[in-house]
């Protein structure tokens with residue numbers, strides 16, 4: 609089974625039972641031994657089929673993936689080995705190599721639960737449950753108190769895994785902005801709230817919101833910087849019990865920015881950004897964009913500026929970068945809001961080329977319930 613990515617049947621339907629797949633006699637004793645684990649689980653059934661395949665872990669080589677399942681659910685295990693292999697290999701290179709010597713997927717009434725080295729899962733939840741080998745099986749966080757550091761991080765990396773499996777670049781655009789549709793719901797508990805008391809908003813609080821938060825973080829520091837910092841966090845805190853504050857301080861330090869405002873609003877509140885363009889005035893080649901901040905959560909001011917194809921040369925101010933010959937993206941830091949003002953006059957000096965269109969938050973990273981007012985002129 610370690611020589612190829614094929615599935616190999618170890619115990620088929622006709623090979624089950626004492627004297628065939630196990631030692632003869634009516635009593636059988638199994639001893640399970642595992643290092644560095646924080647929990648255990650096992651499954652048993654007299655009718656399990658056992659098949660196996662492999663995953664190739666960087667720096668370690670091939671390890672077995674075992675699958676045990678009832679014959680009537682063979683169809684749910686057809687792709688299970690392949691999905692788990694991709695997850696083990698992808699997350700190993702994304703964060704840190706899978707630390708355990710083997711991996712098992714077991715069938716049963718529960719088809720979505722994680723333990724170290726073993727998951728109750730068929731192919732349906734295989735990517736996600738395999739992801740739990742990192743959180744909380746390697747970084748031992750408290751899922752009840754800080755579910756966002758466990759299920760939330762897992763949901764985020766599942767997006768990256770899905771894109772890699774589809775051989776596409778991952779796309780975090782739009783996710784952060786979409787939180788504007790949820791913010792303000794009385795059913796939503798803040799992320800720093802015990803998941804057992806999250807009520808009707810449990811699923812969003814525990815699973816849904818973290819990828820939106822990390823989408824906005826990527827909109828500020830770049831997605832690659834987020835992934836790299838998370839990777840270093842994984843290595844630094846493996847086999848330890850990081851608290852939310854450990855994570856926050858680690859990320860601030862790694863990303864080289866004081867992001868206290870960011871963590872405060874995402875983790876301790878249910879506030880959103882709600883930016884919009886109120887007015888645009890041009891005189892002598894200088895353009896003033898009046899941005900309104902109607903939410904409680906601040907954000908950097910990021911404007912996409914689209915120019916007419918013809919006209920005087922476009923100058924590039926130091927806080928701008930050209931995306932193509934007639935499109936620029938210009939950024940002012942979040943601190944422009946720290947004096948408490950609700951409007952900010954963003955002054956741009958691109959020279960006298962005529963501006964066709966301006967968009968606030970062009971990548972859809974900042975929570976906003978009505979992105980239609982982010983565009984000038986209004987569509």
Ligand SMILES: [Zn+2]
Nearest residue numbers: 736740759762
């Ligand atoms: Zn989970």
